Each structure stands twice: as structure tokens, then as C-alpha cells.
Amino acid sequence: MNTQASLSSTVRRLERPASWYRDSIVVDLDACPPLSGEVRADVCVIGGGITGVSAALHLAERGHAVTLLEAGEIGHGASGRSGGQILPGLGTDIATVEKALGREAARDVWEMSREAVRLTAERIERHAIPCELAWGYLHAALKKRHSRELQAFCDRMARDYGYQALEWLEGDALRQHVVTDAYPGALYEREAGHLHPLNYTLGLARAAQAAGVQLHERSPALSVQRGSKPVVTTQAGRVSADFVVLATNAYQSGLVPELSGRVMRAANYMIATEPLTAEQAAQVLPRNDALSDANFVLDYYRLTASRRLIYGGEVSYDGREPRNLPARMDAKIARLFPVLQGVNIDYRWGGDVAITVNRAPDFGRVDANLFYAQGYSGHGMALAGLAGKLLAEAIGGQSERFDVFAAMPHRRFPGGRRLRLPLLLLATHFYKLRDRL
Numbered sequence: 001m002n003t004q005a006s007l008s009s010t011v012r013r014l015e016r017p018a019s020w021y022r023d024s025i026v027v028d029l030d031a032c033p034p035l036s037g038e039v040r041a042d043v044c045v046i047g048g049g050i051t052g053v054s055a056a057l058h059l060a061e062r063g064h065a066v067t068l069l070e071a072g073e074i075g076h077g078a079s080g081r082s083g084g085q086i087l088p089g090l091g092t093d094i095a096t097v098e099k100a101l102g103r104e105a106a107r108d109v110w111e112m113s114r115e116a117v118r119l120t121a122e123r124i125e126r127h128a129i130p131c132e133l134a135w136g137y138l139h140a141a142l143k144k145r146h147s148r149e150l151q152a153f154c155d156r157m158a159r160d161y162g163y164q165a166l167e168w169l170e171g172d173a174l175r176q177h178v179v180t181d182a183y184p185g186a187l188y189e190r191e192a193g194h195l196h197p198l199n200y201t202l203g204l205a206r207a208a209q210a211a212g213v214q215l216h217e218r219s220p221a222l223s224v225q226r227g228s229k230p231v232v233t234t235q236a237g238r239v240s241a242d243f244v245v246l247a248t249n250a251y252q253s254g255l256v257p258e259l260s261g262r263v264m265r266a267a268n269y270m271i272a273t274e275p276l277t278a279e280q281a282a283q284v285l286p287r288n289d290a291l292s293d294a295n296f297v298l299d300y301y302r303l304t305a306s307r308r309l310i311y312g313g314e315v316s317y318d319g320r321e322p323r324n325l326p327a328r329m330d331a332k333i334a335r336l337f338p339v340l341q342g343v344n345i346d347y348r349w350g351g352d353v354a355i356t357v358n359r360a361p362d363f364g365r366v367d368a369n370l371f372y373a374q375g376y377s378g379h380g381m382a383l384a385g386l387a388g389k390l391l392a393e394a395i396g397g398q399s400e401r402f403d404v405f406a407a408m409p410h411r412r413f414p415g416g417r418r419l420r421l422p423l424l425l426l427a428t429h430f431y432k433l434r435d436r437l
Contacts (some may be wrong), residue, residue, distance in 0.1 A: 037238075087192035
């Protein structure tokens with residue numbers, strides 16, 4: 001096998017894919033050349049998404065010499081291709097956290113997830129990141145069962161967690177936020193919002209460079225030699241460090257065998273319409289909120305500053321695009337918003353996220369000097385930034401907050417390499433059927 005050709009092919013696949021986000025980049029980085037030669041660092045971060053660049057930035061601010069390796073381009077993965085939702089909480093219900101860790105620890109997790117949202121806004125302001133941050137979010141019910149569940153969640157969060165940022169809307173009050181007959185009601189969340197995810201990720205990376213971090217794109221990590229002074233090897237160089245941070249999420253690729261099977265890659269798909277007129281936008285999301293529905297395999301959407309509708313949904317676990325995907329997504333938009341009949345779809349793209357069995361994020365240590373954070377399960381835009389901060393705290397010797405997340409029990413997806421995917425597809429099919437009831 002020609003190793004050079006294989007690596008070149010890998011890097012080409014990891015170049016930033018076509019998307020509206022790619023074509024609306026307004027943040028420039030200094031050169032991020034591939035790693036070459038021998039490098040010494042206090043910390044080597046593997047992965048150039050939000051987790052990695054946030055960890056690198058926070059570590060550099062603490063005085064560490066940091067080298068970051070990215071296989072493709074900064075923001076290649078979900079960090080640069082997602083719906084851009086910034087909201088508290090996890091990819092799983094808070095009841096899952098309570099059952100695993102107890103009410104007190106669950107409160108700590110919830111408050112840190114709120115901190116993640118505040119941290120996002122703080123970093124955007126401090127580093128003047130042009131990423132279209134806007135506030136307001138709707139969790140929409142599609143049926144009466146959803147309405148009951150969402151209202152119960154609202155009451156529980158106010159009663160048990162003191163969270164007062166949720167408000168139940170229906171009828172005319174709801175239509176002031178989203179103009180459609182599809183939803184019997186929705187929870188409006190004041191502390192949540194949305195942004196341009198790729199410009200945000202690049203803005204964090206630019207701040208990391210300014211803090212002294214050495215960023216290397218097109219530098220896939222080929223191996224991690226573990227020990228008291230771990231060494232990370234790429235095609236053309238090596239980084240020796242005191243600590244390694246694995247921030248690869250859906251792209252771990254077997255670097256650390258102990259983590260194999262703890263996350264599964266799931267592809268999600270998005271479109272961007274042509275810019276809407278002001279009148280059309282007012283008949284869709286008049287207050288510029290983001291929205292997701294309450295299905296297990298949910299759909300979500302928002303408007304950009306240029307009034308494009310960004311709409312996402314559908315899922316694939318086997319790497320193949322679902323059948324009739326464009327027609328299905330276009331039909332969903334037409335049903336929700338008849339006013340958009342005939343509007344052109346300018347962009348279609350997909351991206352991979354990493355999910356865990358319980359949909360809670362998976363943070364931890366493999367060795368005393370090898371840390372990781374992964375498995376945000378579609379809920380990582382804000383939380384990944386906080387993960388970077390917690391990783392920096394833990395490496396700096398203050399691991400109490402990181403350890404709250406690390407205490408969350410996780411297990412591998414069942415079935416081994418051969419049966420893991422079929423079993424996951426079977427479970428997903430069950431939940432899709434339940435969404436229809």
C-alpha cells in the first residue's frame with residue numbers, strides 16, 4: 001500500500017466540505033502549516049473543533065506551551081457544520097444525569113451547562129468574533145404527548161433546579177415567534193440562542209493563535225506513544241509533551257483503543273435557502289429565534305443574518321445518505337411554511353456527530369496525562385467550549401469540575417464491531433416509529 005497516497009487521500013477527504021458556512025467565512029487565521037520535524041510542548045491537543053481550540057486557548061492563557069494537530073482544517077467536523085444552537089443542558093434528559101449521579105451532582109452539571117452558554121457569549125465579546133450570535137430558542141411540540149412532556153419539564157426545572165428561563169407558549173403567543181400551524185405549543189428559552197458555528201470556531205482558533213498556540217492543519221495524528229512523556233506522531237513530525245488532549249469526537253480513528261465503541265458516528269444533514277425577503281422572514285421566524293422539535297430524530301432550523309433559512313434533520317449511521325433526502329427535506333419546509341413555496345435551496349451538506357449510548361457527554365482520563373472529551377450527541381456547540389475550559393483546569397491540577405462529568409458512567413455500544421451498527425439501526429427505527437405515534 002502506498003502510505004503517501006493513502007495519507008494524501010485522507011487529508012483531501014477532511015478538507016472543509018461545501019456548505020453555506022464555508023462560503024460565508026469572515027475570520028482569517030494565520031498560517032497553520034502541517035507539522036514538520038520534532039516539536040516539544042507542554043500539551044499536545046489532537047483535534048481542531050471547538051473542544052480542541054477551546055482547550056488550547058484556555059491552556060495557553062494558563063501559561064502552557066500548546067501544539068494543536070488537526071487532520072483536516074480547523075472546524076472540519078460538527079463544530080463547523082452544525083445547526084449552531086447554543087443552549088443549556090445535555091443531549092440527554094436531566095433525569096438520566098440524576099439517576100446516574102444523584103440530584104446534587106445533576107444540579108452541578110446543569111449549572112455548568114448554563115455556564116457553557118455564558119462562556120460562549122463571553123468569548124465572542126472578548127475576542128470580537130463575528131459569528132451572528134442571537135438569543136431566543138423554541139422547543140416545539142408536534143403532538144399532545146410532546147406538549148405534556150415539555151410542560152412537565154418546564155415545571156420540574158423551575159421546581160428542582162431553580163431555572164426560570166423557560167416559558168410555555170401556544171396560540172397567538174407562539175405565532176409571534178414561529179408562523180406555522182405545525183406546533184400545538186412550544187417552550188421558549190431565553191438563555192439559549194444560535195450563531196454561525198464555523199466563524200465561531202475559527203474565532204476561537206484565532207484567539208488561541210494570539211495566545212501563542214501553534215496550530216497545524218492537515219496533520220492527522222497517526223499514533224500516540226503513551227508514557228510519562230507521551231509522543232504524538234504525524235506523517236512528517238512528532239510532538240513530545242507532558243500531556244495529551246484527545247478532542248477528536250467522531251474522528252477518533254482508533255488512536256486510543258480503550259475508547260473504541262464508546263461513541264458512534266451519526267451523519268446529520270442540512271440545507272440553506274436563498275436569502276428570504278424581509279416579508280418572508282417575518283412569516284417564518286419573526287423574532288429570529290432558533291427552533292427544534294421534540295422528536296427523538298428531531299428537525300431544527302433558524303435564520304441567518306442574511307435571512308437564509310438553515311434547516312437540519314434526518315440521520316444516517318452507516319455513512320450513506322438516506323433515500324430521497326432532498327425531496328423529503330424540501331417537503332418538510334413546504335409543509336411548515338407554505339409562504340416559502342418556490343424558494344431556492346442554495347446549499348445542501350452533511351456532517352458527523354458522535355453519540356454515546358446514554359446521550360450524555362463522555363469526559364475522562366485514559367492515563368494520568370491523557371485526557372479526552374467526546375460524545376456530545378448533537379448538543380456540543382456550547383458544552384464543547386466549556387469542556388475545553390474544564391480540560392485546562394484539570395491539567396492545571398484543578399480537576400473537581402471536570403470530574404463531575406467524568407463520573408458519568410458510560411458503556412460501549414453493544415454488539416461488537418460486526419453487530420454494533422445493525423443493533424443501533426434497529427433501536428433508531430424503534431424511536432422513529434415512536435415519533436410517529
